[in-house]
Amino acid sequence: MTPPATLESERHGDNVVVSVAGELDVFNASEITAAIEAAVPSDVHGAVLDLTAVEFLDSTAIRKLFGLTTRLRERRQRLLIVTPAGSAVLRTLELVEFSRTAPLHDSLERALAELDSGAVEPAGPQPS
DSSP: OOOOOEEEEEEETTEEEEEEEEEESTTTHHHHHHHHHHTSOTTSSEEEEEEEEEEEEOHHHHHHHHHHHHHHHHTTOEEEEEOOTTOHHHHHHHHTTGGGTSOEESOHHHHHHHHHHTOOOOSSEEOO
16 A cells, blocks of 8 residues: 655745655545645745655656646646656656656755746756
8 A cells, every 4th residue: 555645835935835755656646736736826926846755656646747737837837846866756757758847956945946036947957
């Protein structure tokens, strides 16, 4: 049985940070991505999804994250992803070219700085 994933969100000015921990898979991906979307109020410019504490991500979770990014874009909100350099989650996101949909960063500070500046960084993981 998959251990439950946990989710926390925190407002950072005009943006929100949503941190997820645990495993994201076929058993919880729909619930977790719905909770992430609900944690991003309509009055924020964008969100940072911090996956630093995510240990595993399967194809269902990846598909749900692609969908989440699309729905936020339709609301005119940006989504940036944080995952540590060298992590299995980063390798998985790179394999499916997720950076074409949402910028990947290895630090929360850098992702928030990009959102605050309104700049669009080049695709791919951005080192600190």
